[in-house]
Amino acid sequence: MSNEKTTAIALITGASRGIGKSTALALAARGVDVIVTYVSAEKEATDVVQAIRGTGRKAVALRLDLTQVGTFDAFVADVKRQLSSVWSRDTFDFLVNNGGSGGFSAFSETSEAAFDTLVDVHFKGPFFLTQKLLPVLADGGRIVNVSTGLTRYAVSGVAVYSAVKSALEVLTRALALELGPRRINVNAVAPGGIATDFGGGLMRDEQFQKVVAGETPLGRVGEPEDVADVIASLLSKDTRWITGQRVEVTGGYRL
Template sequence: MTSQRIALITGGNRGLGRATALALAERGVDVVVTYRSGKDQAEEVVESVTRLGRTVAALPLDTAVVAGFDDFTAELRRTLRERWHRDDFDHLVNNAGISVTAAFADTTESDFDSLVDVHFKGVFFLTQRLLPLIADGGRIVNLSTGLTRFASVGQAAYGSVKGAVEVLTRYLAKELGPRGIAVNTVAPGPVATDFAGGIMRDDEGFRAMLASQTALGRVGEPTDVGGAISALLTDGSGWITGQRVEVSGGIFL
């Protein structure tokens, strides 16, 4: 890798993606963030990263539409050349996600397909398209969830799809190891974002219930997860690969 590292974060305009972009910028890493519909949010992230003294770009991307990945890859390549005079980048964070909450008996095929398209099919084929642009010695972090370890009513499809991401992570670690690329999963527990309608951010009773179930006694904040991801992408963690790192405050131990 070159001395100046560049990270690409999907869904980097809000929530965990935004927190990761800022955490990496604070560690001296330049970033490219993608957004599906939150252009204004993405521009705010660009301003925040710029204030931290890092170079940054924001590009539109719908991770559910594989047909658009070739055009996105071409635009990313142009951006890398224009902003960084490079043909590659160092770190990929597959963060973009959606939430569908429904009991197993009520989950529709449309619900299921939406989750698969964003959380698994999109991760699989976007990573595949980007492989030629990821520098040897780089790193990949895929986002999973604590719900692959413990069950919660209404999350059967979401948890199952994220379980597939964890399996994919191990296969990627095996296949990309010869290039020196480390691949890991970060699995957040309950975090106060707008995910799932913002219930873990806004519902004080629900927050208190979850906090009572964690070893550290609180619901997580986006910075908790962003910091963990940035730690896996920066100095001192290059020997870690194929692992699931749960960032949950020790919930349901």
């Protein structure tokens, strides 16, 4: 199999909607091919693939449940098959650990099951998925982990979510150090309030948007494209000397 690289390939988890979808489209617009993953929204993921193909880029959609670490070997095998059949390659270039789920509950009311789910989705899953994908990630590649502005400022009801995202940011620095010899840059992007359906679509509520905008120097809530463009920048050659960093994308919320 030829390992000659012509077009960069990105693998984006949770790319059927929100920030993941916008990132996939932003990268396609910049000439990058995309492997999209989804958990249950197969139609939405297929729509994203079709939109990418409409730009002239290649794309495929694969199912991935970040809470099921035992399925990761099969997923990686599927990635390898797609790389071979679609791209005649055995590596990809960019990994964006974006997949996630919301969870809102007071600390005193958080169940063990809810705790475990958030840890699995936002830390254990990305940890072991990245580990499994490392042999397939090209030297000189990039990893972007999607964190949250909530690791800097406190909001009631998201103690576990904020804590596991903090762990992901620490992991980002550790990976930047350990993968440096392979020239793999690893960074984290920390979005603030973004108008998506994440967490039940709270940020789409007009009254809540006004509250957030009132505490944001730039005077509005974020859009998925605001984050997607930053991720795309971190995957470009323009940011080749940046690694191990947390880049906040909040419009200056609660400075």
